[in-house]
Amino acid sequence: MTPSSDHARGTSPTLDVAAYARSLDCVHCGLCLPTCPTWQVTTLETESPRGRVYLMRALAEGRVADANAIRPFLDHCLDCRACETACPSGVRYGELLESTRAAIERAAPRRGLAAWLVRTLLWHVVARQGRLRAAFAGLRAAELLGLRWLATRTRLLPAAMAALAPRVPPGRERRPLPTGLHQPPAGVARRGVRVALFTGCVMEPLFGRVHRATLQVLLANGFEVLVPAAQRCCGALLVHSGRPDRARELARANVAAFAEADIVVDNAAGCGCAMAEYGHLLGDAAGAAFARKRRDICTFLAQAGLSAEPAECRAKAAYDDPCHLCHGQGIRREPRELLARVPGLEIVPHARPEECCGSAGIYNLLQPDLAAAIGRRKADSLVAAGVDLVLTGNPGCMLQIDSHLRRIGHQRPVRHPIELLVPAR
Amino acid sequence: MQALERDLCRLLGAQRVVYEPDALLAWECDGFTVHRSRPRAVVLPDSTAEVQAIVRLLHAADVPFVPRGAGTCLSGGPTAAATTVVIDLSRMRRVLRIAVEDLFAVVQPGVVNLDLTAAVRHLGLHYAPDPSSQSVCTIGGNLAENSGGPHCFKYGMTQDHVLSALVVLPDGELARLGCEAGSRPPHALDLPALFCGSEGTFAIATEITVRLCRDQESVRTLLFAFASMSAACRTVSDVVAAGLVPAALEILDQATIRAVEASVYRAGYPPEAAAVLLVELDGPDFVTAEEAAEVRACGERHAALRIEEAVEPQERARLWKGRKGAFGAMGRLATDLYVLDGVVPRTRLEEALERIAAIGRRHGVVPNNVFHAGDGNLHPNISFDGRCPDQTARTIAAGHEILQLCVDLGGSITGEHGVGSEKLDHIGMMFSPADLDVMARVRAVFDPDGRCNPGKALPSRAGCAEVAKWPQMVARVLGVEDGA
Numbered sequence A: 001m002t003p004s005s006d007h008a009r010g011t012s013p014t015l016d017v018a019a020y021a022r023s024l025d026c027v028h029c030g031l032c033l034p035t036c037p038t039w040q041v042t043t044l045e046t047e048s049p050r051g052r053v054y055l056m057r058a059l060a061e062g063r064v065a066d067a068n069a070i071r072p073f074l075d076h077c078l079d080c081r082a083c084e085t086a087c088p089s090g091v092r093y094g095e096l097l098e099s100t101r102a103a104i105e106r107a108a109p110r111r112g113l114a115a116w117l118v119r120t121l122l123w124h125v126v127a128r129q130g131r132l133r134a135a136f137a138g139l140r141a142a143e144l145l146g147l148r149w150l151a152t153r154t155r156l157l158p159a160a161m162a163a164l165a166p167r168v169p170p171g172r173e174r175r176p177l178p179t180g181l182h183q184p185p186a187g188v189a190r191r192g193v194r195v196a197l198f199t200g201c202v203m204e205p206l207f208g209r210v211h212r213a214t215l216q217v218l219l220a221n222g223f224e225v226l227v228p229a230a231q232r233c234c235g236a237l238l239v240h241s242g243r244p245d246r247a248r249e250l251a252r253a254n255v256a257a258f259a260e261a262d263i264v265v266d267n268a269a270g271c272g273c274a275m276a277e278y279g280h281l282l283g284d285a286a287g288a289a290f291a292r293k294r295r296d297i298c299t300f301l302a303q304a305g306l307s308a309e310p311a312e313c314r315a316k317a318a319y320d321d322p323c324h325l326c327h328g329q330g331i332r333r334e335p336r337e338l339l340a341r342v343p344g345l346e347i348v349p350h351a352r353p354e355e356c357c358g359s360a361g362i363y364n365l366l367q368p369d370l371a372a373a374i375g376r377r378k379a380d381s382l383v384a385a386g387v388d389l390v391l392t393g394n395p396g397c398m399l400q401i402d403s404h405l406r407r408i409g410h411q412r413p414v415r416h417p418i419e420l421l422v423p424a425r
Numbered sequence B: 001m002q003a004l005e006r007d008l009c010r011l012l013g014a015q016r017v018v019y020e021p022d023a024l025l026a027w028e029c030d031g032f033t034v035h036r037s038r039p040r041a042v043v044l045p046d047s048t049a050e051v052q053a054i055v056r057l058l059h060a061a062d063v064p065f066v067p068r069g070a071g072t073c074l075s076g077g078p079t080a081a082a083t084t085v086v087i088d089l090s091r092m093r094r095v096l097r098i099a100v101e102d103l104f105a106v107v108q109p110g111v112v113n114l115d116l117t118a119a120v121r122h123l124g125l126h127y128a129p130d131p132s133s134q135s136v137c138t139i140g141g142n143l144a145e146n147s148g149g150p151h152c153f154k155y156g157m158t159q160d161h162v163l164s165a166l167v168v169l170p171d172g173e174l175a176r177l178g179c180e181a182g183s184r185p186p187h188a189l190d191l192p193a194l195f196c197g198s199e200g201t202f203a204i205a206t207e208i209t210v211r212l213c214r215d216q217e218s219v220r221t222l223l224f225a226f227a228s229m230s231a232a233c234r235t236v237s238d239v240v241a242a243g244l245v246p247a248a249l250e251i252l253d254q255a256t257i258r259a260v261e262a263s264v265y266r267a268g269y270p271p272e273a274a275a276v277l278l279v280e281l282d283g284p285d286f287v288t289a290e291e292a293a294e295v296r297a298c299g300e301r302h303a304a305l306r307i308e309e310a311v312e313p314q315e316r317a318r319l320w321k322g323r324k325g326a327f328g329a330m331g332r333l334a335t336d337l338y339v340l341d342g343v344v345p346r347t348r349l350e351e352a353l354e355r356i357a358a359i360g361r362r363h364g365v366v367p368n369n370v371f372h373a374g375d376g377n378l379h380p381n382i383s384f385d386g387r388c389p390d391q392t393a394r395t396i397a398a399g400h401e402i403l404q405l406c407v408d409l410g411g412s413i414t415g416e417h418g419v420g421s422e423k424l425d426h427i428g429m430m431f432s433p434a435d436l437d438v439m440a441r442v443r444a445v446f447d448p449d450g451r452c453n454p455g456k457a458l459p460s461r462a463g464c465a466e467v468a469k470w471p472q473m474v475a476r477v478l479g480v481e482d483g484a
């Protein structure tokens, strides 16, 4: 069958052909709707995967009069990919969304103070670990001086955002992991395997304890651990904001920084997912090779097997699947298997383990209303399960779940699964 | 913004009125993507009172409207012409009442079919009609389409489960159809049954009372894989001839099996099989065990390649998963999918399938089949590229002949997906002008001005102008009109 001339005429130059072809995989069956958090809280077709794919396809066909009119609907998307998990037709929604966002951003770069601030922060601060550390030190100082309270009182910082903005932990908890090679302690049987640890951007200043736990668990289980000094932020947030060009710079730096390593381990689902797509992002063999050698920490440990018994933890806990693990990488079983090894720990199910919590990178800062409604659903579901501990493997999710549990007056400790695998001394 | 849009915004708040042309693109079609049209506006009411207020405004302005649930219809039912306002009921999704002892529930129309079952599961109850779209389609849409599903062979269609409905008539008045508690009083017309299958052309249902069924003590799901389609069909005939009434009897053909197995709905169906038959039995445990043995014997008689039996809910769900994702999985084969829906007498299934394949060959398209074998309700699916006018035309032409075949064999042009805009051309195959006129008059009792989902279900007098526009609309979408 030769395609008729309409095909070509319909395709707008702003969207690449591959992305357009992906939009055609959708047969409009609607099976993805119930899994989409933004559809659940708005019930608008424009806020559903089916509707978004349809709009992106219309854009590519040149049927959208003003791309800016549909931009908010794409901005509202969490990129959580629950829709991919539900889609029988195999629509690669994430790739389609990223290409479309980038195409719109190229055609009509975002203006305005907020957009400028986001771009500047992402590129000049978050993507540069030294500046990020300094920024957190500054924030901590400001908090200690009561400036946060002042900013909230004077409405400089909107109350909704203030409640969500993380509290910065004290300096000792933010200190970076020593770079270089770490050897298992004396007396631990060595596996003869060296893994390189990816440390990312915000995990360190917000949850430095997770990095230390990761290192400890790997060493206690007999692995040599390399922490390369030259590594950088994974670039996920830049890809999501329509700047794959800048993300590529970071990706190349990481490919180089980990050139020596055979196995790269990461403990943040979002970063892992982004790095799994380096092949697609860089479009070269080096990117693809990097993607092949990286592993999520839980998957790596579940495959390798734990040799060190985790310390006892008497608690009734829920494991919540980060989107970028379950939908992004198809990892559901491994963290649960590892947690089953923790003595005393009881894992109970809750109603929405695979529904996005609304954190989604910096989504909760850009779309506070939607993020709040979505976060609320997650918190309610966890509280209804009657748990006294929540486990999830992504820093953004840890923050979001913590703040929404607080908001409804049910504060619970929120931990990364790796923290529970640390052996007793 | 025009006066009407302004009034709607005043009524509902700007958040619940969509009138921006680019945003409205998202509401252009349902699951039947051949017919597309951008509505004038979309509104999302929260309550019966709001639906009434909206409909009154539209009545005063003489503007037509279309009720919409989840938009999963496969016949263009909720697709709205450019002058028409869509009343989207998906925000109205509360279960209002559960009468455990009396076995019924009162729900808003936007309640998702499977959510109703989830809400009563802990009581050992469920809502029986289970379209394959049940995780997303709404009770309101089910009522309007008189939807069926695998389990309707034993338990009946939506019609057999609706006790009563509160509806907003096209002038904004409220009417109660039927009686909430139990069956129809002997002196009354069975209006809820009349409303079932009205495809949104009578009124908008805003509260629906449905029957709940008790869960059975034991449920067994059997999977049979066969080397030929005819072996699968004959097994079904034998099962029914043996006097068994399984809860479900479903068949998937090889192309469907392979598409499903390549998708996230993979269920472990053997890809080398020419057909897979799913049989579900429910009842007291000793009965299902006995029946399962009988059904197995039927399958063995027709040389089943593989037989699996599942009792545990998780295992049963796995066997069903592939069937539920079958339509969507067919989307992997081409950019568009035409899901046909026709009925033939069960005894003529084999013959029908052979002739359908021949029709496909004649038009250069491949109809793949997944169907409710117990009811003889066929779903030939044709994958095609909607951007190519020639392929689309051949697909539609093959569809037309297949439906004619169903009628010729003594069946019907639709088993459960409705007429919508898709089958306006086919309805004359089954009904004489006089038959159609009776239906049009019944419809006019509810909607005398023809403003409630005009141009659907019936080539009615009021709808004629709209109907005439469809082919032009299709042509425009396909880009034929501007002579590219």
Ligand SMILES: Cc1cc2nc3c(=O)[nH]c(=O)nc-3n(C[C@H](O)[C@H](O)[C@H](O)COP(=O)(O)OP(=O)(O)OC[C@H]3O[C@@H](n4cnc5c(N)ncnc54)[C@H](O)[C@@H]3O)c2cc1C
Pocket (backbone or CB within 6 Å): A028, A029, A030, B030, B031, B066, B067, B068, B069, B070, B071, B072, B073, B074, B076, B077, B078, B089, B109, B130, B131, B132, B133, B136, B137, B138, B139, B140, B141, B142, B143, B144, B145, B146, B147, B148, B149, B150, B199, B200, B201, B203, B204, B205, B206, B327, B328, B416, B417, B453
């Ligand atoms: C993957 C898939 C599988 C399917 N499987 C089946 C199946 O097994 N069996 C089956 O029967 N169908 C099936 N369908 C078709 C479809 O799901 C049903 O017709 C369903 O009932 C439509 O419900 P909806 O909420 O999506 O309604 P919509 O598609 O939104 O609307 C359908 C019709 O109902 C009218 N309507 C909606 N709500 C109301 C209301 N409150 N009052 C009055 N009119 C209203 C609309 O105007 C429209 O004409 C399937 C569809 C898909 C995509």
Ligand code: SF4
Pocket (backbone or CB within 6 Å): A035, A036, A037, A038, A039, A047, A048, A049, A052, A076, A077, A078, A079, A080, A081, A082, A083, A084, A093, A356
């Ligand atoms: S990625 Fe998540 S938020 Fe976006 S459309 Fe898919 S399910 Fe919805």
Ligand code: SF4
Pocket (backbone or CB within 6 Å): A025, A026, A027, A028, A029, A030, A031, A032, A033, A049, A050, A053, A083, A086, A087, A088, A089, A090, A091, B328, B331
């Ligand atoms: S599930 Fe897939 S094919 Fe179906 S509407 Fe959603 S994206 Fe489209």
